[in-house]
Amino acid sequence: MADEPLEIGEISLSDWHAHMGTMTEAGFLSIARRLPSLVRQALTLAWRASPRDTAATIVLNLLGGVFTAFGLLATTGVLTALFQDGPTPDRVRAALPSLVLVAAAAALGTAVQAGAGWAQSRLEPQITRQAEERLYGLTSRVDLVAYDDPEFHDSLQRARIRGVSMADSVVSSAVDVVTALVGIAAVAGVLGVLHPALLPLLLLAVLPDAWAAVRSARMRYGTLNSLIPAMRRKWIIADLLADRDPAAEVRAFTMRGFLLRMYDAVARAEQDVMLRLARRQTVARLVGEALGGLGSAVVYVALGILLAIGAIPLAVAGTAVLAIRSGQSSLANLLHSTNRLYEDGLYFTDFLDFCSDAERRLAAPRPASPPERFERISVVDAAFTYPGADGPALRGVSMEIKRGEVIAFVGENGSGKTTLAKILAGLYEPDSGSVLWDDVDLREVSPEAIRERTAVIAQDHTRWPLTARYNITMGTGKGEPALHAAASVAGAHEVIAELPHGYRTLLDRRFKDGHELSGGQWQRIAVARGFHRDADLLICDEPTAALDARAEHALFERIRGHSDGRTVLLITHRLASVRYADRIYVLDHGKIIEEGDHATLMSLNGLYAELYTLQSSAYR
Template structure:
């Protein structure tokens, strides 16, 4: 787990790097085109404070020139008082209006700064929330295959990384850039009138620094984007080392330090490249900063010479010196703004790339789901393989499930049982063939309504860190406040006795993540999940290993009531326990994605094929 950290090559397949100036200009154009999109996001987050920031930007842009002019007047008035030998009180009276003007300008600047800071704070909070909600809603729309694809998580990682503050930073930077551009226009007008050569020296000396910053911004963005898998791996290791579900094994197997060592290997790999890039950026920036300072002091010396020669007054020298200082600062800030805009635009590309993902599952003709189901469900020549995989998960499946029929799916792990359920619930669509509900393809029904009509408990059900009421009520979220319905679902799933023993009943927090939470055993959690499945008013009930965590007595209790619990419904049951599946009307045996047997328990045992062999193997274990 330890060893030498090898530096990642600068380029690798699948990581395009613009090599010529045309490609770079194209990349810059595309990146900066995200500025309007960033403004739309901020405007959507909070229109009022966006408007306030825009108004402050326009007003604040004129303050520096006004302050420089007032400073010139104050100095010239003081010099005149000294040269004319006027009474100090008279001199103060002549200078006082300009002093008050400068005080007013400085006060206005301070007020504007605080108003802008307040608006920025509120906007940042609302924009962060908007982007997070937008990402979550996009994830809700995406099909299950995205969540089973590592590249999706890389895209999600990149979309989330720094996007919240980058979008706000881009808007702040644009406002800042507009303010500095307007200020620079006023300064430039004065400097060009005074000396075009000095204006060229002051402004030109800052251009190389801007180009260097832009170059390194692009390199840092690529570094962060390329390392998305490593960042996800680090987050996963952090999760393992800090979450309750993994704590027992981590401690008992002594995984702590080895996992931390793996975490550090990933960190060091990124840190080496990042630190190298940061050193180069600092060195180049320092060098061009010295060049810019040299230009400023050359202009400064020339200004002193002009004042000494009597070409301009001391007040004028103060005015131009202030403009010199402010101009270079404004230009440097403006170029820095542009570099930040470029870097922020690169990160927003990640967000917009993620939001551009499109689901493959659609509503088709958007037909209403029939109630009640009259003809049943039919798999007709259904074959399926997962995206980006060559092998078939299901092949040539033909199966009819009559209304109210209870069927069990049996087969080894990987035989295709859960995949068949994913197709039935339209988490995926068949690659070939059709699944019909009352003679109509599932793809033609309203997707939300179809899923509302199917109650499901998967083997890897979620243990929500929420109240017992919510853990059950989430099965029909619209009815989570319906006390009678929640209690009835808990009773049908066998969870009512568990909840009655909890300190606060249905209002008890389950899990240990939050204060006063109660942890349950695996079997207790499974009964809660069963209650969640029964919460839904559905005509199709899917139970994937519903008793896997229950002991023999609890399992017997559940299945003594199995027919009552599923009365009037189609029930699809997946289980490895033959004591469970024999209660079904019909048993379907799958092997390597194909149906190889179907019949009742007695029929399949009599056939003496795969089902009979598995049944006898399991029965032998109890002798």
């Protein structure tokens, strides 16, 4: 049995390897072309986070460069004085003024750079906060249907796992790039003054390294990107192995071995890909460093020749060595930070791409508002297909609810009841057909406005890791009486009264003093939440599946009494409870096949009559 091949859903292991092979590798030039826009984006981000710290970082870094150049030029003065003919004390005395300048430039340069470093590290947390707020502001606003789209999840994962955390390091790297460029400009200026032939030689020493660094960054990014679907799968399995919710079933169904085997299959394939990457990166780095060493040798030989043929005096050659050293370290910094900026920039682009994708998935602003007090909600010929699904979940559905009515949806599992309810709640939009509140088409109304007026007791309600109070009020403040009234409807009040801290008890066992409820107790809270919202339209999707007989009876009595004047849409498999509905719609494979009140449907002798008879015979 251990050899039986594993089904790992959408992921085929061989696909990743194939993807690795066809990975595109950008050339050095295309990277150089992208740098300015990356630096610009990073600085825009920084400016938005804090104009003051951004300005301080840039100005202080520029000043640092000025002091570097100044110090190098003063060094030539020192060396010239020292290499003069004459007695040593005189030469030292002659060098003193230049020495003071060198010391002053060094001291000022250090102070200014410390200031720049401070401003830069102040920027980082501010940028991180802003980027995270932007990300989660968007994830919670996109149309619900995006969450049924695997591409959205991939792109969200990329943005969330690495992209968003790259915002601050992209800015840091961009600042480092600018700093290194300023340092190089200072050195290049000094070298240019000393002897122009030294400039191209300097470049020669470092370009091979640049090539290797960029190549290796590209490889890494391409590899990690192709691994994203696999890693997601691995994280999902890891959650199953480590989270609290599935912990009991993992044990009850003795799933441990099976899950670990699945985890291992994905992790091993990922490991192979990473090992291959490490090898290719090492080769690239070795080649780069060998060529770089060769370049350095050429630089020093050339300097020796210039000195030998008397093209430059000894003092200048001495300064040139110092300047080349300083230039090389600036260039090394430039490479390092360019490389980082490029690599982080690739991830950061994922974040920016996700943001623009998410913005496209936001509903366009719509001016119309739903009627203050609807008389009738109607669905006309609505069809809906989940993204990527094989067939439609709803096909040509028409129905209506009048103000104050209790309407019921019944039908077998998967017939489309929840989907239709979500369309009525403004959570999904039909692909064709329309939903009307009186004469207003919901396509012209902001979905938010519909949701404000609708309360949903969801079939798969969330167990919010919040206090009991927030689990019912959802952060809206309507006061204690409203809270208690809503809690009483489904018997949630008596559950909460027994908790150690009453309404202030945290309903999350993962935290100290957190408390867990039973399935039915959770459902009572979910029902209370729906009633607390006090909306025009109350949608109850299987509100009693987990309730005991007494709580169920009390709730249905409440609904039957039209829940204090509310309009109610009830979805339930307990057919005895829908007898009293004003109208019952029977769904089958995404279509409404029967409608009418209980007596009408029974006399039709169709699906409803069959299901009802089946259920009631159990009680006879």
